[in-house]
Amino acid sequence: MINQAPGLEEFEQTDLSLFILETNGILLGNDRSYVREISRFERVHIRVSLKAGRPETFTQRTGAVPEAFELPFKAIEALLDHGVSFHVAAMTDPRLMSENERKELIERLAEIDPFVAANLEEEICDPYETTIVRMAAYGLDPVKFFTRGIEFAEREG
Amino acid sequence: MPKGKARLVLELLRESEEEGEDISFGEVLASVLTKAPELAQHARDLWKLSPLPPRVALALLYLSPEWRPYARVAAHEFLAYLVDLKEKGCQVEAKERV
Numbered sequence: 001m002i003n004q005a006p007g008l009e010e011f012e013q014t015d016l017s018l019f020i021l022e023t024n025g026i027l028l029g030n031d032r033s034y035v036r037e038i039s040r041f042e043r044v045h046i047r048v049s050l051k052a053g054r055p056e057t058f059t060q061r062t063g064a065v066p067e068a069f070e071l072p073f074k075a076i077e078a079l080l081d082h083g084v085s086f087h088v089a090a091m092t093d094p095r096l097m098s099e100n101e102r103k104e105l106i107e108r109l110a111e112i113d114p115f116v117a118a119n120l121e122e123e124i125c126d127p128y129e130t131t132i133v134r135m136a137a138y139g140l141d142p143v144k145f146f147t148r149g150i151e152f153a154e155r156e157g
Numbered sequence: 158m159p160k161g162k163a164r165l166v167l168e169l170l171r172e173s174e175e176e177g178e179d180i181s182f183g184e185v186l187a188s189v190l191t192k193a194p195e196l197a198q199h200a201r202d203l204w205k206l207s208p209l210p211p212r213v214a215l216a217l218l219y220l221s222p223e224w225r226p227y228a229r230v231a232a233h234e235f236l237a238y239l240v241d242l243k244e245k246g247c248q249v250e251a252k253e254r255v
Contacts, residue, residue, distance in 0.1 A: 018209065045213050085220055087212040103240055110236055118170050118232035118239065119215050121178065
């Protein structure tokens with residue numbers, strides 16, 4: 001539980017104004033008691049990073065079972081229910097995510113809450129050195145991706 | 158087009174979408190009010206959020222019972238704009254690549 005990760009308790013003792021907790025939403029969606037615990041901290045903001053708009057692409061990108069696709073959305077519902085400050089981010093770069101999948105993701109968020117969907121932070125994949133190294137390790141050609149990458153997403157439909 | 162506070166939130170969402178996360182909410186708010194100074198009367202209690210990242214400030218705004226109804230109106234308007242904008246952007250990008 002949260003009290004086994006004392007970072008937030010320690011943060012409460014500081015005079016810093018904001019702690020942004022980054023999560024993929026898996027743990028928070030699987031066990032709402034995490035969210036209840038987090039709601040005790042007024043200066044904590046949660047950034048939920050979504051990986052996909054469909055179960056099959058979620059599995060493709062994360063290696064997790066398709067059933068886990070629902071968990072980040074359950075986390076978002078729990079965060080709303082507990083009045084926690086949060087927003088959602090997603091890598092909707094058209095080289096990685098097709099336009100149809102992006103729309104499905106936004107529509108899914110809008111079904112939960114229209115403002116959460118409207119406040120979506122859409123991310124673009126930048127060619128940082130670490131990104132290039134990891135792409136190469138996974139057998140992707142970074143040069144091809146960053147010059148012609150939109151074709152990857154277009155093939156998905 | 159929404160009016161008053163709802164329009165202010167709509168313009169904040171649009172500006173945040175265009176500017177990304179590299180600037181503060183205060184800069185986003187200032188930019189909106191430069192373009193639409195008539196909204197300044199509705200923005201007085203938002204300046205306290207200035208140092209925050211835009212998405213964080215907007216999330217806090219949504220938690221405020223006073224702002225929440227206006228934020229929901231703005232969100233409905235913005236969602237249509239968001240999807241349409243990106244679709245057009247993607248079509249242009251695809252044509253340019255061809």
